[in-house]
Amino acid sequence: MGLGKREAVKDVARNLSRWVDAIAARLFSRHSLQELAEFASVPVINALTDFEHPCQALGDYLTLLEHKGRLPGLTLAWVGDGNNVLHSLIYGASRLGVQLRAATPAGYEPDPNVVADARNSGGNVLLTHDPAEAVAGADAVYTDVWVSMGQEGEAEVRRKVFQPYQVNAELMAKAGPQTLFMHCLPARRGLEVTDEVIDSAASIVFDQAENRLHLQKAILLAFLGC
Numbered sequence: 001m002g003l004g005k006r007e008a009v010k011d012v013a014r015n016l017s018r019w020v021d022a023i024a025a026r027l028f029s030r031h032s033l034q035e036l037a038e039f040a041s042v043p044v045i046n047a048l049t050d051f052e053h054p055c056q057a058l059g060d061y062l063t064l065l066e067h068k069g070r071l072p073g074l075t076l077a078w079v080g081d082g083n084n085v086l087h088s089l090i091y092g093a094s095r096l097g098v099q100l101r102a103a104t105p106a107g108y109e110p111d112p113n114v115v116a117d118a119r120n121s122g123g124n125v126l127l128t129h130d131p132a133e134a135v136a137g138a139d140a141v142y143t144d145v146w147v148s149m150g151q152e153g154e155a156e157v158r159r160k161v162f163q164p165y166q167v168n169a170e171l172m173a174k175a176g177p178q179t180l181f182m183h184c185l186p187a188r189r190g191l192e193v194t195d196e197v198i199d200s201a202a203s204i205v206f207d208q209a210e211n212r213l214h215l216q217k218a219i220l221l222a223f224l225g226c
Contacts, residue, residue, distance in 0.1 A: 014039055016040065024216075028049065071098055076101070076138065080143045081144060090102075093125070094118035098124075101127075137176055144184055167192060172197055
């Protein structure tokens, strides 16, 4: 639908509230999602915005819990862009006792307000420009695409800037033999990650993808009280 263009967001919220029991909204704009939630009379689930991706992060932490048996005390290393997925992982880490280390190029760091909120709530967040520092001894290494929605015009510049942040066998070796590899998919093979890493025994990317389904069913169950 032409949310905010053909139809006013608040009108869509009021109409949908008469037809459905819950709204899962995957939108570009965080502000549109907030307006949708403000005017809807049914639960609104953030399925993705340009600022956050909470359903992804929740599924990711469920996957880590399955593989590691615990969350408190784990170290999750992020290598790449300071994007919406990283923001939600930071918020989650601060609540789950996970140390999060994020290695990004200069100028591509996560939003400072997100980092400050996490630290103020007791979160352990390390920001660096050195991928090797971020991954050393980490329990899992996570990356994402270098060009997200709305950034297509920056593609060539971003590929050059992010090339040193590719997750390859050399970088994974610096992490350690027990380190898992994570990606929210779809992956741009040969860019942010090499085939040898994403297809390796350390990769849990398809477990992450499956757990999005289970986690989002749990969210519906919690909101609808079934």
